Amino acid sequence: MTESNATASHSAVLLEGLHFPECLRWHDGRLFFCDMYGDAVYAYDASRDELEAVAEVYHPGGIGWLPDGRLLVVASEDRKILDVTGGRNDVYADLTELVPGWLNDILVDDDGRIFAGNFGYDLFSEEPRTTRLVVIDPDGGTRVQADDVLFPNGMAKRSDGSLVLAETFAKALTSFTIEPDGNLRRQSTLSLGEAIPDGICVDAEDHIWIASVYDRAAIRVSPTGEMERRAVSQMAFACALGGDDGRTLFVATAPDFEPGERRARREGKIETVRVAVPGTDGWG
Numbered sequence: 001m002t003e004s005n006a007t008a009s010h011s012a013v014l015l016e017g018l019h020f021p022e023c024l025r026w027h028d029g030r031l032f033f034c035d036m037y038g039d040a041v042y043a044y045d046a047s048r049d050e051l052e053a054v055a056e057v058y059h060p061g062g063i064g065w066l067p068d069g070r071l072l073v074v075a076s077e078d079r080k081i082l083d084v085t086g087g088r089n090d091v092y093a094d095l096t097e098l099v100p101g102w103l104n105d106i107l108v109d110d111d112g113r114i115f116a117g118n119f120g121y122d123l124f125s126e127e128p129r130t131t132r133l134v135v136i137d138p139d140g141g142t143r144v145q146a147d148d149v150l151f152p153n154g155m156a157k158r159s160d161g162s163l164v165l166a167e168t169f170a171k172a173l174t175s176f177t178i179e180p181d182g183n184l185r186r187q188s189t190l191s192l193g194e195a196i197p198d199g200i201c202v203d204a205e206d207h208i209w210i211a212s213v214y215d216r217a218a219i220r221v222s223p224t225g226e227m228e229r230r231a232v233s234q235m236a237f238a239c240a241l242g243g244d245d246g247r248t249l250f251v252a253t254a255p256d257f258e259p260g261e262r263r264a265r266r267e268g269k270i271e272t273v274r275v276a277v278p279g280t281d282g283w284g
Contacts, residue, residue, distance in 0.1 A: 011271040012271065013270075014250065021269070024239060024252055030044060032044075034061065034073070036059060036262070041071075056089075057089065058075060062116070074105070080103070102119045105199065124258075132144045158206045162187060198210070198237045200239065202280055206223060214235065216236060218236055218249055241275070247274055247275050249272065249275050
């Protein structure tokens with residue numbers, strides 16, 4: 001693994017005054033994100049400089065869209081996935097019996113199949129231990145998959161259809177083949193050295209951008225492990241590529257991830273840096 005020390009100019013602040021922005025998605029010309037400890041999901045329209053609250057959910061932890069356009073939001077502590085379309089908060093999937101920790105990020109594919117991660121343990125009081133992904137089929141059926149992953153977090157799909165998972169405290173990106181029935185077959189695990197990957201996204205060259213928490217950076221990781229970083233002003237928790245030309249990297253940042261501190265203070269930001277390679281629709 002090699003690493004470039006090249007960095008872009010300082011990041012720009014797009015939005016501030018947030019509690020804890022997370023789970024960034026570029027969708028239909030807008031930037032969507034959760035304010036995890038502000039209990040809301042937002043959409044930002046840069047062309048109008050308008051920020052719209054599109055859902056109110058206690059501790060949201062991931063978002064995605066079904067093929068028919070319905071917006072799904074994770075209710076993390078409740079361990080449920082909600083359909084929030086039209087102002088509703090209807091339970092779409094109840095995973096309380098399947099996941100041993102707070103429900104985490106999700107990926108919804110083009111067929112409406114959902115891949116969902118979870119903490120696996122109490123992040124704030126227990127020692128790390130492995131957990132599993134859960135697959136929710138379009139008919140509502142659920143299956144446990146990949147039951148040996150450590151803190152599964154952000155997910156994205158490469159152009160070959162493989163699923164890339166950030167295993168945060170394993171400091172790794174793990175790739176899976178998605179079988180026709182939705183089952184996962186492990187391909188490989190790429191060590192990231194000391195980088196701690198949280199949210200991720202994929203670009204048009206199948207490189208993965210990771211929000212590397214303690215590095216205060218977004219890092220572009222090639223399929224073979226070469227790394228290039230872009231600095232931000234605080235800890236980095238999520239990233240997404242978007243904008244008019246797909247070359248704006250949005251990064252969610254905050255001073256730390258302690259729930260009480262983040263609920264009490266509005267120090268979260270969404271920062272931006274310009275990059276050379278545009279993004280793709282790597283969440284489905």
